[in-house]
Amino acid sequence: MEGFDRFVERDKERKRQQKAEHKEITLREYLKLVEEDPAIAQLSPARIYEIIMDAGIVQHPESERVDGVEVSYRLFDEELFGIRKTIYEIARHFAIGASRGSTSKQILILIGPPASGKSSIVDIFKKALIRYNKHPLFKIKGCRKHEEPLHLLPRYARDQAALQKDECPEYPGCVGTHIHLGIKIEGDLCPICRSLLSEYRDSETGEVRWWDIPVETFTFSAQARRGIGSFEPSDDKSSSIDTLTGKENVGITSNPKYGYDHPQAYILSGEIPAAERGICEGREILACQPDLLQVFFSVAQEKELKIAGSNFPHISVDTMVIGHTNLTVFKAFSGNKTYEGLHDRFYIIDVPYPLRVDDEVRVYRKLIERESDFKKLRKCHIAPGALEIAAIFAVATRLVKSSVVDLMTKIKVYNGDLALTDLESKDKQPIDIRQLREEGQNISDRAKREGMFGVSSRAILAALNNALAEQADKNGCLTPLRTIKALREVFNHRMGISSEEIERFKTLLSVGEGGSVMQEYKEYVVKNVNRAFLHAYRGLAKELFWQYIREIELYCLLHQKYARSQTLNIPRDELTGKPKEPDMKLVRSIEQHAGVSETEALVYRGEILVRKGADPTFGPDTYLPLMSNIEKKLLTECKEMLMVVLDADKPKSEEGKKRSNEMWEAFEESGHCPECARESIEKAREFIKR
Numbered sequence: 001m002e003g004f005d006r007f008v009e010r011d012k013e014r015k016r017q018q019k020a021e022h023k024e025i026t027l028r029e030y031l032k033l034v035e036e037d038p039a040i041a042q043l044s045p046a047r048i049y050e051i052i053m054d055a056g057i058v059q060h061p062e063s064e065r066v067d068g069v070e071v072s073y074r075l076f077d078e079e080l081f082g083i084r085k086t087i088y089e090i091a092r093h094f095a096i097g098a099s100r101g102s103t104s105k106q107i108l109i110l111i112g113p114p115a116s117g118k119s120s121i122v123d124i125f126k127k128a129l130i131r132y133n134k135h136p137l138f139k140i141k142g143c144r145k146h147e148e149p150l151h152l153l154p155r156y157a158r159d160q161a162a163l164q165k166d167e168c169p170e171y172p173g174c175v176g177t178h179i180h181l182g183i184k185i186e187g188d189l190c191p192i193c194r195s196l197l198s199e200y201r202d203s204e205t206g207e208v209r210w211w212d213i214p215v216e217t218f219t220f221s222a223q224a225r226r227g228i229g230s231f232e233p234s235d236d237k238s239s240s241i242d243t244l245t246g247k248e249n250v251g252i253t254s255n256p257k258y259g260y261d262h263p264q265a266y267i268l269s270g271e272i273p274a275a276e277r278g279i280c281e282g283r284e285i286l287a288c289q290p291d292l293l294q295v296f297f298s299v300a301q302e303k304e305l306k307i308a309g310s311n312f313p314h315i316s317v318d319t320m321v322i323g324h325t326n327l328t329v330f331k332a333f334s335g336n337k338t339y340e341g342l343h344d345r346f347y348i349i350d351v352p353y354p355l356r357v358d359d360e361v362r363v364y365r366k367l368i369e370r371e372s373d374f375k376k377l378r379k380c381h382i383a384p385g386a387l388e389i390a391a392i393f394a395v396a397t398r399l400v401k402s403s404v405v406d407l408m409t410k411i412k413v414y415n416g417d418l419a420l421t422d423l424e425s426k427d428k429q430p431i432d433i434r435q436l437r438e439e440g441q442n443i444s445d446r447a448k449r450e451g452m453f454g455v456s457s458r459a460i461l462a463a464l465n466n467a468l469a470e471q472a473d474k475n476g477c478l479t480p481l482r483t484i485k486a487l488r489e490v491f492n493h494r495m496g497i498s499s500e501e502i503e504r505f506k507t508l509l510s511v512g513e514g515g516s517v518m519q520e521y522k523e524y525v526v527k528n529v530n531r532a533f534l535h536a537y538r539g540l541a542k543e544l545f546w547q548y549i550r551e552i553e554l555y556c557l558l559h560q561k562y563a564r565s566q567t568l569n570i571p572r573d574e575l576t577g578k579p580k581e582p583d584m585k586l587v588r589s590i591e592q593h594a595g596v597s598e599t600e601a602l603v604y605r606g607e608i609l610v611r612k613g614a615d616p617t618f619g620p621d622t623y624l625p626l627m628s629n630i631e632k633k634l635l636t637e638c639k640e641m642l643m644v645v646l647d648a649d650k651p652k653s654e655e656g657k658k659r660s661n662e663m664w665e666a667f668e669e670s671g672h673c674p675e676c677a678r679e680s681i682e683k684a685r686e687f688i689k690r
Contacts, residue, residue: 021217023136028211030138030149031179038183040135041150044277044320045097051075051128052091066356067437079124080117081362082354086110089349090121097320100184105301106344109285110324111446112351115458118324121351122281125322126228129220129278137227137277140193141214145273146226148318149215150181151189152197158185186303187316191263220278227278229271229319233288240288244295245270245307266310272299275319285323286333290342296321297345324351327447352451353398357415360391363457364464380472383676385524389480390460393487393517396508398454400440408520410436455505463490477675480521481683484509522687529684530635533642535666536659537634544630545620547583548590549612552605555582559602593632594625646685 025033034041042050055075062070067085076087093108110118139146153161157179160168164182168174189197200209220227234240246268252258253265272280272295282288282296298304300321304314323346325333333339354360364387395411402410413431440450447453467478467486488509491502508517534541588601596604608626612618620627635642645660667677 023138024141024214024216025138026211027149027152027213027215030215031181031211033136033138034150034181034183037135038181040138041148041181041183042135043098043186044279044318045094045100047132047277048125048129048279048320049091049094049098050134051125051132052094054134055128068434075128076121076124079366080120081366082356082359083117083351086117086349086351087121093347093349094320106347107282107285107296107300107321107323109330109346109348110322110351111327111330111348112324113327113353113452113454113456115456116351116353116451118351119283122279122322122324125279126222126281129228130222132220136217137219138215139218139277140196141216142196143190143193144268145190145276145315146218147190147193148185148187148277149213150183150185151187151193151316152210152213153179153185154210161185187318190268190315191266191312192268195263225271225274227274227276229273229275229278229280230283231271231280231285232283233285233292240292241295241308243270244272244292245305246273248310260311266307266312268307268315272305272317272319273315277318279320279322282321282323284325284329286325286329290339293342293345296323297342300345327452331447350446350449350452352449353394353454353456355395355398355414355451357388357391357395357411360394360457360460361387364390364461367457367461368464368468379475380468381477381673381676382468383477383479383673383679384671385480385521385528386478386483386676387464389517389521389524390464390483390487392520393484393505393508394455394457394460396517397505398451400443400448400450402436402439404436404439405431408516459490459494460487462493463487466490477673479676479679480524481679484518484521522683525680525683526687528680529646529663530631530642532663532666532670532680533638533645533659534631534634535669536662537638541627541630541634542620544586544590544633545627548587548626548630549608551582551584551587553609554580555584555587556605556609558582590626590629590633593629593636643688646681646688 039046039050052073052075055073058072058074058077060066060070060072069084069088071088072084073087073091080087090108090110096102110121112118137146138149140149140152150161160174160178161181162184163178163180165171165175165180167182168178168180170178174180196213197208197210200213201207202209218226222228222230231244234243246266247270249264249267252262253260258265274280280299285293285296288296295305298306298314299317299319302314303317305317306312306314334343354363392408392411395414396407399407399410401407405413409431413433413436437450443449463486464478464483466489467482470476471478471482488506491497491505497505510516510518587605588598591601591604594604608623611623615622641656641659645656645663663681664677667680672680
């Protein structure tokens with residue numbers, strides 16, 4: 001219990017520190033603080049944009065600009081993957097809101113398929129607000145809606161407050177007589193805070209000592225409903241409006257002494273007052289009745305709230321409304337002619353599923369490690385390629401058929417020319433990724449655009465968790481083949497998927513189907529085993545790489561036509577002194593594995609040398625196409641030995657045993673356990689023999 005006692009003492013100290021940090025000052029003192037740091041009184045859009053920018057941004061080179069977006073935001077980078085464009089558009093929306101632009105007066109709506117990350121985006125904002133401590137936050141003491149203290153300033157002083165000192169036409173003569181903060185004050189006092197003025201009114205002179213009204217610090221809290229609100233429509237329309245705005249205080253209104261004009265006749269207990277100075281989340285917001293939407297529109301456009309049935313004037317609101325909904329509800333709402341007048345009140349941002357295998361794998365790793373019982377699942381080894389094969393399947397279900405390339409090629413192009421196996425281009429023209437993306441997005445029906453349909457990461461995770469739990473009980477391994485099996489079975493336990501969709505998904509996973517996930521798995525296994533076998537030949541492969549480069553440099557030197565100098569520095573044989581001739585037999589033996597004919601060879605060699613000259617990191621580890629062709633050459637020459645190593649029934653010579661041991665070592669170095677390495681070897685033997 002000694003450790004527990006120390007924990008209790010630390011908690012007490014934390015509470016004492018929080019209490020010490022709480023400040024209660026007068027409005028006069030608050031004005032001095034705001035004069036020194038105007039950001040203390042910034043509006044909610046500016047505060048949220050400040051949070052986004054303070055977390056940091058990452059500038060991406062042109063080659064890494066997914067969807068043409070050149071920056072990503074660190075606030076989201078560790079939580080959300082594959083939706084960089086979405087995050088960029090959200091950040092731009094808050095930037096416009098911070099500058100009080102017109103589009104910020106529209107309600108931000110996140111649209112996407114189930115489990116695409118809509119709620120997660122809002123949760124990130126909520127957590128960021130709860131952690132916010134860059135500038136202190138003050139409210140009028142006792143106000144339920146955390147009122148901005150500047151609302152206490154007399155209205156005639158607001159024009160003065162909006163100016164900097166040097167902007168005032170009376171400066172410097174205005175010093176001491178004007179209040180200059182450089183802040184445009186929006187909004188007005190709520191009924192309860194307005195009643196405070198009478199408490200500070202001098203009964204004899206009628207003077208209101210507004211400068212003495214106390215203000216206090218506060219922090220954002222979702223549980224305490226301070227600056228963070230969340231609304232979800234219910235079936236009962238009237239109670240939903242009460243939940244959104246507030247409710248009648250019957251104890252006051254039924255008392256003849258007070259009545260409906262009393263400041264406390266209605267309690268500002270709704271989600272919008274609770275969200276003052278922060279954000280209000282609207283879950284499935286398009287499922288709301290028009291009456292409720294009108295409340296949101298007033299909040300977004302006029303920054304005002306009307307308590308239905310009350311005698312209160314419109315109440316000022318400072319909050320950002322972030323709604324989200326699924327595609328089915330959005331389609332019904334946008335297609336309903338009754339709501340045409342409401343359609344232009346929304347600012348729509350798509351939240352699609354990831355379309356890059358690497359991003360999808362990052363989603364799985366995050367969900368498995370953070371949200372699953374990973375301590376138990378850690379007993380199960382996750383084989384290289386297991387999560388990747390699941391991600392390839394998931395991405396394949398989200399893509400539109402292309403007129404340019406097949407499905408698996410498209411997946412590899414989106415992923416940066418590599419998924420599980422290398423992209424084979426051969427005689428094809430270079431693939432324009434922008435053309436592919438436009439082809440997948442230029443569809444009028446939002447629900448049919450790439451990333452807006454298909455299998456969710458949540459469904460894939462269900463399959464992975466089932467397989468992981470099963471293998472964890474055995475201290476086993478989640479191999480790519482077991483992943484495929486789990487994916488085939490998961491749809492028997494999911495709702496909302498049509499039989500046609502299930503058939504399409506299973507076809508993608510079928511054995512022997514060209515262009516399928518299973519075909520990609522076959523290629524991966526064979527290449528994986530080949531590379532493990534060639535591990536011992538790695539030094540030789542690198543040596544052949546540079547030898548090929550030297551030979552084609554010599555060939556191009558000897559065959560110059562237009563750039564020939566007066567003298568050529570041709571390498572000579574050390575023994576004979578004669579000019580060296582390039583080893584064209586070696587050159588052609590490598591080029592044939594690239595599918596390059598004699599007539600294409602000169603262009604092919606020139607392109608490689610151009611790449612070498614342009615890339616300072618050029619070498620066997622960076623220029624994989626050439627290295628892959630060299631590996632193919634070595635495999636062709638060593639195929640007989642490879643078959644001996646793979647065949648468990650054949651007796652092995654000393655050389656065969658040595659190569660077998662080296663292959664197992666290579667598997668271990670690449671993260672394989674004995675179980676997944678054995679599966680790869682067995683399946684490779686099966687696939688190679690066919």
